[in-house]
Amino acid sequence: MQIRPFDEADTETVVALWERCGLTRPWNDPRRDIERKLTVQRELFLVGVDDEEALVATAMAGYDGHRGWVYYVAVDPGRQGEGFGRQLMAEVERLLVERGCPKANVQVRTGNERVRAFYEHLGYSVDDAFGMGKRLIAD
Numbered sequence: 001m002q003i004r005p006f007d008e009a010d011t012e013t014v015v016a017l018w019e020r021c022g023l024t025r026p027w028n029d030p031r032r033d034i035e036r037k038l039t040v041q042r043e044l045f046l047v048g049v050d051d052e053e054a055l056v057a058t059a060m061a062g063y064d065g066h067r068g069w070v071y072y073v074a075v076d077p078g079r080q081g082e083g084f085g086r087q088l089m090a091e092v093e094r095l096l097v098e099r100g101c102p103k104a105n106v107q108v109r110t111g112n113e114r115v116r117a118f119y120e121h122l123g124y125s126v127d128d129a130f131g132m133g134k135r136l137i138a139d
Helices: 008-020 030-037 084-098 113-121
Strands: 002-005 045-049 055-063 068-075 104-106
Touching (some): 002 084, 030 055, 045 084, 068 084
Parallel strands (some): 068 104
16 A cells, blocks of 8 residues: 545545545534645645555544644555555654654544454553543534
8 A cells, every 4th residue: 555645636535435434424524624634734634545546545643742643544444454554554653753743642432342452453542531522613
């Protein structure tokens, strides 16, 4: 898999991948999430393409000066288990370290044990904290 920055021409393919992976939610417009990301650290929005140039993976990351955050990690369901997720996360971590980021966080939805096991295999662990959110702009 080759990893490259997201390009606007990837939008519909990326949204379709996120939908196949179950990452989209009615209260989050994925196209607006993409538009917003392209205004801030767009170089940390990555896609993975296979040898046939098919887009098979994504990761969206950010660094706020204190922590790195990783979102929208997706691998085409038919291609999972081929190491693409691990390769993409390694690149995200490399880019965060390059920026001086001391710690990366990922959000895993409660009950998603398969994904939790993937991140634990990569060295992530459950923090003694819980996430809270507040919608500031309605999609």
